[in-house]
Amino acid sequence: MATPDAQEAAAKDRIMKHMNADHQESIRRYIEASEKKSFYQVRDAQMTDINLNHIKISYGGKQAVIPFDPPMKSLREARERLVQMDKDSLQALGRSDITITKFIPPYVHLGHLANFTQCFLTYTFFGRPSNFKAGSLLYNNLLFRLPRFANFCLTIQPYLFGVMIIIHIFETVLMIRKLAKHGLTPFELIWWYWVGTCFVEGITSFKRLDGLIAEKTREKEAKKH
Template structure:
């Protein structure tokens, strides 16, 4: 911002010099902060963005449910990633599944279906997570964005549970500051 008057604000960026007019004009400069906050709220709403910004990542070990779900999912990704894991000669079979050949056979049978279905479901959840992060002004140039998205791809719905909890907490903090 290069200048502010009772009638407008002037900006300069990248060679452009736009002017934003106050409608109605400010009665005094004391009114400027309140009006700018109001304009910011209107702009966020028009852009479909939230005034709650996400700036941090809550890891899966933050709560027991997330940790259990993350662990089960990552083990499922690893085990069902290739059919050979359920055959003699694989580390998984030779160290554990040789004791349960019927279960190994069952896993081998469902592997071609389970892995792609799980990948599709988790890919869909990632698109929802990306949309939610963008709405809360967390962009992909930060490690936190990648952590949320990566965690979501591995574990799915429990990452949303943690993110929604964080958004609720920030909303409560913001509301308590107003009062």
């Protein structure tokens, strides 16, 4: 029969393995909130110890000790305490409890795909004024039949392209902030998908993300009943 010390050691090991394997984002948030660290500094955070008084987390070659207030009476309280700590961390960081874990591409919505394609072609053709001059592939294969239109495009090129870049950079910054609120960082491939498509298509990427957030919110609310 296992001794109390052995049982406690096994319980601690289970808790730490579970947290490090399935709740890495929570561990990072504990450090971000309690130690005022950035997501970059805590990217490799791992729980290394837990007892009735505190948890220990290693990150970036450092170690943080986060106390339980008040101390636990038993490790059976760990789940409830750690969940509450995560809620407190989310509140302190100003983040949502809805975490984004997947990317929805523009082709799932016909209108979004049309907008993405239109924006992509605008970037491609209006990115260089030489595209509307004789000698370019576009002019030689298509626009040579429409010289007035080619000249019109050449005239508006710097204004159209400049305004589009400014607007889409602004939207991309908003997307980055929104993704951060919902737990995504540049260390995750999904972050790059959302940010990259936002830079191309702009507002329609927000519509898909908002739809995903609404879906996850409904699922979360349904679990409470």
